[in-house]
Amino acid sequence: DSNTDFVLANVLDDEKRSQIINFVVQLQQEDGSFAGDEWGEIDTRFSYCALSILSLLGAMDRANVDRAVQYIASCQNMDGGFGSMKGAESHAGQVFCCVGALSIAKSLHVIRHPDLLGWWLAERQVDSGGLNGRPEKQADVCYSWWILSVLSILGRVDWISKDKLAGFIAKAQDPQDGGIADRPDDMPDIFHTFFGIAGLSLLGKLPQSKSSPTSSSTSSSTSLAYREIDPVYALPVDVVVRCGLSAQVFKGKDGAVQERLKHYEVLERN
Numbered sequence: 001d002s003n004t005d006f007v008l009a010n011v012l013d014d015e016k017r018s019q020i021i022n023f024v025v026q027l028q029q030e031d032g033s034f035a036g037d038e039w040g041e042i043d044t045r046f047s048y049c050a051l052s053i054l055s056l057l058g059a060m061d062r063a064n065v066d067r068a069v070q071y072i073a074s075c076q077n078m079d080g081g082f083g084s085m086k087g088a089e090s091h092a093g094q095v096f097c098c099v100g101a102l103s104i105a106k107s108l109h110v111i112r113h114p115d116l117l118g119w120w121l122a123e124r125q126v127d128s129g130g131l132n133g134r135p136e137k138q139a140d141v142c143y144s145w146w147i148l149s150v151l152s153i154l155g156r157v158d159w160i161s162k163d164k165l166a167g168f169i170a171k172a173q174d175p176q177d178g179g180i181a182d183r184p185d186d187m188p189d190i191f192h193t194f195f196g197i198a199g200l201s202l203l204g205k206l207p208q209s210k211s212s213p214t215s216s217s218t219s220s221s222t223s224l225a226y227r228e229i230d231p232v233y234a235l236p237v238d239v240v241v242r243c244g245l246s247a248q249v250f251k252g253k254d255g256a257v258q259e260r261l262k263h264y265e266v267l268e269r270n
Contacts, residue, residue: 032067048097080116092133122159129164144199149231155252
């Protein structure tokens with residue numbers, strides 16, 4: 001298929017592709033979870049990574065997706081958030097992994113009370129305008145990605161103050177070397193620079209593209225002022241479209257869907 005051809009072009013032959021798929025599939029456990037390696041650590045991060053890999057390689061049918069979905073659903077807590085495993089504390093990074101995996105599996109319907117999850121995420125915004133990963137923690141630029149990506153998938157980005165968050169990210173940029181730190185006045189690094197830019201993209205705070213991000217033509221994708229980021233795969237939207245990658249999202253307020261998400265399967269907001 002188109003996404004497999006694109007990803008594997010001049011990189012992997014059929015044998016190597018099969019080896020990667022087999023490696024991922026054999027890490028799935030009886031309960032549907034995925035181990036990170038042969039040593040057996042279980043974490044919902046690995047569920048997201050596994051399903052993302054299989055989607056990129058056009059091999060979702062090789063895993064027990066229903067069981068993977070059931071396991072992820074069991075990791076949702078009473079506060080609406082998700083943890084690293086069943087019964088673990090809710091954490092914004094794990095919420096992205098779980099919701100992102102469910103989006104790829106086209107199983108967002110298993111999320112119990114999406115509004116409760118959206119409210120838990122919105123409560124992560126603090127007085128500085130930044131977002132934290134758990135209650136009572138400091139704001140950190142990286143959560144601009146982990147939280148905004150989920151709110152985008154849920155159609156609830158409007159539940160936070162976008163201007164205040166954008167201001168927090170801008171203040172975290174070092175005026176001398178240009179990098180972005182975890183918070184204002186800290187040392188910038190490449191990790192937070194990536195997630196800061198990704199957050200600004202999801203906020204729509206980067207200059208508008210010169211052409212539609214969902215266009216599949218090479219000429220239009222190379223004429224973009226900025227390449228918009230996809231909240232499910234953390235790849236440029238034009239790459240996701242060109243690869244033919246699929247996922248699922250909720251409609252936003254008043255039934256609207258962000259332009260960058262219109263190529264996905266769209267669910268009614270509940």
